[in-house]
Amino acid sequence: MNSACPYCFTRLGREEVVYRCTSGRCQPAPxxxxxxxAGYEVATTRMYRQVLSETVKTLPADLPCGLCGGTCxxxxxxxxxxxxxxxxxNRRVFTMAMAGARGSGKSVYIAVAVETLIRYAQARGRTVGPETTGTQEVYSSRYYKPLYQENKVVEGTPPIAAGGAYQRDPLIWSVVGGPERLSIVMRDLSGEDVEKLAGVRPDFSFIDRADLVVFLFDPLMLESVRQVLAGVIPDVDAHRLGARPGEVLPRILAQTGSGTARLALVISKFDSLHQLPRVSDSRAAILANPAAHFNQDATMRRTALAPDLAAAQFEADSRFLDAEVRALxxxxxxxxxxxVADQAARDGRIAAVRHFAVSAVGESPLHANQLTQRGISPFRVLDPILWGLSAKGVEL
Ligand SMILES: Nc1nc2c(ncn2[C@@H]2O[C@H](COP(=O)(O)OP(=O)(O)OP(=O)(O)O)[C@@H](O)[C@H]2O)c(=O)[nH]1
Ligand SMILES: [Mg+2]
Ligand SMILES: [Zn+2]
Ligand SMILES: [Zn+2]
Structure with a gap:
C-alpha cells in the first residue's frame, strides 16, 4: 500500500515528485x-515536476523556481x-470516504469510530493520533466536542462549495506502534452534496480511488420503519430528513469504475431497529433473536486475542453478519x-461489497440538545474499517 493524496486519494508514484514555490515571492494563481x-476555487503557486530518469536517479528534496529564483x-x-x-x-496510507444521504449519520459515525479506534488500538499496544493540527482542530470542534462534551446533535455538514465547509480538509490519523507507521485518511461528505450528485464528477472521483467507501443506510428514512417506530422513537431530526438511501447509492456507485474501492454497505442507527421487538412488527422476531450476529459485538473482546486469531474471528463473524444483513x-x-451494489462488484467497478450493521450513538436522541441519556454506546462501529484495512493486509 503506497502513499496516497489525502485530498483526491490518487496513489503517489515513486518515479515523480512535484513541488510548489514557497519562496513567498510567487503569488498563488487560480x-x-x-x-x-476540489469542487471549489483553489489557487496555487508555480509548480515544478521532477521525473526519475537516466540522469536523475533519486528524487530531489526541493526544486528551484524558474520564476522567482527561490526554492520550492x-x-x-x-x-x-x-x-x-x-x-x-513514504507512508502507508489507507483512504476512506463516508457516503450517504443527509442525516444518515456520517459525521456522528466518524466521531464515534475515531474514539473507538483510539481505544481499540490502545488495547493492541498502538497509539492513534491526529497527523496535523488541522485534523486536531476540526475533529475536536466539529465532531468530538458536540458529541462527547456537549451531548448535542451535530449540525448537518454544509455543501463543500459553501462557506464553513470544514470537511474540505480530510481528517488524517496516524497509527504508531505497528510494523510500519500507517495513516488513515477520512473524508466526510455533505449529504446535501451527495443527494445532488448527477453523472460522473471530477470532484467526487476520490470515491473511486478510496480504499473504502462507507455507505450509511439509515433505516429511519424508510416509511415502513418510521411508521412502525412512530411513538417509540422521537422525531428530533424530522426537519433534516434526507433522500431515500435506495436513490442515493446509485449516485455514489456512478462515481466508481476502476475496481479499487471496497463498499461497506452499512445499516446505520441500528439501535432503532433494535426497538422493533418492542412493537408488534413481523420483523420483530428476527431482530429479537439473541443468537443473531447483529445482536452481538465482540470488537473489544477480540483485542485480548493474538492478532492472527482476532483477524480470523473477525472475518468469520463479519461473513455471518453480511449474510444476516443481506437477509434484513x-x-x-x-x-x-x-x-445494485452486487452488480457494481460483478462489473468490476468496485473491488467488493460487504454488509454491516452499526450504531454509533446506541440510542435515539430525545432532544436536539440531548443526544443520549446513557452516554454514547457504540455498537460494531469499527467493523467496516477493520474489514477495509484487513483487505489491504493491515491487521490492527
Ligand atoms: N438512533 C441513532 N441516531 C443516530 C445515530 N447516529 C446518528 N444519529 C442521528 O442522526 C442524526 C444525523 O447524524 P449526522 O452524523 O449529522 O448525519 P450526516 O450523515 O453527517 O448528515 P449530513 O451532514 O447532513 O450529510 C444525528 O443528529 C442523530 O440524531 C445512531 O447511531 N443511532
Ligand atoms: Mg455530516
Ligand atoms: Zn490529490
Ligand atoms: Zn517562485
Missing amino acids: DPQATAL TQEVCPACHRDLPEQWR FDRINEESVTL
Missing part, C-alpha cells in the same frame, strides 16, 4: 485542475496540486440496494 478536483520545498499531489503533509511520500435488506423490502 488553478483549474485543482479546482475541478512544498510537495504537492501531482493530480490535484494540494499540499501533502510532511514525510507523506430483503425483509425491509430494500433488496434492490443490495442488488
Whole structure:
C-alpha cells in the first residue's frame, strides 16, 4: 500500500515528485485542475515536476523556481496540486470516504469510530493520533466536542462549495506502534452534496480511488420503519430528513469504475431497529433473536486475542453478519440496494461489497440538545474499517 493524496486519494508514484514555490515571492494563481478536483476555487503557486530518469536517479528534496529564483520545498499531489503533509511520500496510507444521504449519520459515525479506534488500538499496544493540527482542530470542534462534551446533535455538514465547509480538509490519523507507521485518511461528505450528485464528477472521483467507501443506510428514512417506530422513537431530526438511501447509492456507485474501492454497505442507527421487538412488527422476531450476529459485538473482546486469531474471528463473524444483513435488506423490502451494489462488484467497478450493521450513538436522541441519556454506546462501529484495512493486509 503506497502513499496516497489525502485530498483526491490518487496513489503517489515513486518515479515523480512535484513541488510548489514557497519562496513567498510567487503569488498563488487560480488553478483549474485543482479546482475541478476540489469542487471549489483553489489557487496555487508555480509548480515544478521532477521525473526519475537516466540522469536523475533519486528524487530531489526541493526544486528551484524558474520564476522567482527561490526554492520550492512544498510537495504537492501531482493530480490535484494540494499540499501533502510532511514525510507523506513514504507512508502507508489507507483512504476512506463516508457516503450517504443527509442525516444518515456520517459525521456522528466518524466521531464515534475515531474514539473507538483510539481505544481499540490502545488495547493492541498502538497509539492513534491526529497527523496535523488541522485534523486536531476540526475533529475536536466539529465532531468530538458536540458529541462527547456537549451531548448535542451535530449540525448537518454544509455543501463543500459553501462557506464553513470544514470537511474540505480530510481528517488524517496516524497509527504508531505497528510494523510500519500507517495513516488513515477520512473524508466526510455533505449529504446535501451527495443527494445532488448527477453523472460522473471530477470532484467526487476520490470515491473511486478510496480504499473504502462507507455507505450509511439509515433505516429511519424508510416509511415502513418510521411508521412502525412512530411513538417509540422521537422525531428530533424530522426537519433534516434526507433522500431515500435506495436513490442515493446509485449516485455514489456512478462515481466508481476502476475496481479499487471496497463498499461497506452499512445499516446505520441500528439501535432503532433494535426497538422493533418492542412493537408488534413481523420483523420483530428476527431482530429479537439473541443468537443473531447483529445482536452481538465482540470488537473489544477480540483485542485480548493474538492478532492472527482476532483477524480470523473477525472475518468469520463479519461473513455471518453480511449474510444476516443481506437477509434484513430483503425483509425491509430494500433488496434492490443490495442488488445494485452486487452488480457494481460483478462489473468490476468496485473491488467488493460487504454488509454491516452499526450504531454509533446506541440510542435515539430525545432532544436536539440531548443526544443520549446513557452516554454514547457504540455498537460494531469499527467493523467496516477493520474489514477495509484487513483487505489491504493491515491487521490492527
Ligand atoms: N438512533 C441513532 N441516531 C443516530 C445515530 N447516529 C446518528 N444519529 C442521528 O442522526 C442524526 C444525523 O447524524 P449526522 O452524523 O449529522 O448525519 P450526516 O450523515 O453527517 O448528515 P449530513 O451532514 O447532513 O450529510 C444525528 O443528529 C442523530 O440524531 C445512531 O447511531 N443511532
Ligand atoms: Mg455530516
Ligand atoms: Zn490529490
Ligand atoms: Zn517562485
